[in-house]
């Protein structure tokens with residue numbers, strides 16, 4: 075039998091109302107799990123290469139000798155980015171802000187295994203909040219992070235909610251830049267390169283790197299790193 079022609083068994087494990095008003099769905103496809111919001115694919119457990127690269131590259135770009143680094147991650151998803159941060163011994167705190175309480179709850183079950191139950195790690199705090207609101211409040215508290223890694227959307231030109239647009243606009247970028255500790259790094263994940271967004275970053279940050287991560291099919295995932303606001 076040609077196994078390539080056998081469809082993987084698919085099961086909808088949960089369909090709940092999401093914070094954005096539409097359906098939030100957890101599906102199992104074979105041995106993997108997928109999350110959808112309003113019918114739009116959000117994340118799955120198959121391959122976290124670019125989600126991990128966003129964090130790895132950010133931490134690699136920190137000034138030499140930086141220790142006790144504090145990392146802020148926007149979007150828990152299946153936890154690959156949070157796991158990458160926790161795997162770095164220089165990191166003392168990983169704060170993950172996740173909009174959907176169900177996504178967080180699924181880490182006690184099906185989603186937990188993919189990234190090793192990140193929410194149970196002593197150096198990790200998972201907050202159920204909106205990253206836009208969280209960063210605004212953090213600015214008010216004069217909080218600072220060594221790395222801020224944002225992966226809440228398919229990219230600057232395809233956000234999961236209109237409200238998330240604010241993360242990628244000039245005022246949002248200025249606010250995020252202000253949350254960086256000296257030498258800190260701001261990173262964004264995108265499913266494709268967005269030239270206008272790169273330009274906006276270059277207008278506001280002295281150092282911008284664009285990293286392309288090859289994917290199995292289609293255009294490479296893109297990670298933007300911005301330093302020195």
Ligand SMILES: C[S@@+](CC[C@H](N)C(=O)[O-])C[C@H]1O[C@@H](n2cnc3c(N)ncnc32)[C@H](O)[C@@H]1O
Nearest residue numbers: 125149151152153154155172173204205225226
């Ligand atoms: C693509 S997934 C994140 C993938 C993650 N980097 C990983 O390694 O699995 C996007 C996540 O961001 C969350 N999200 C979307 N908008 C958000 C917001 N405004 N604040 C916080 N989380 C948000 C979604 O619910 C989803 O869990």
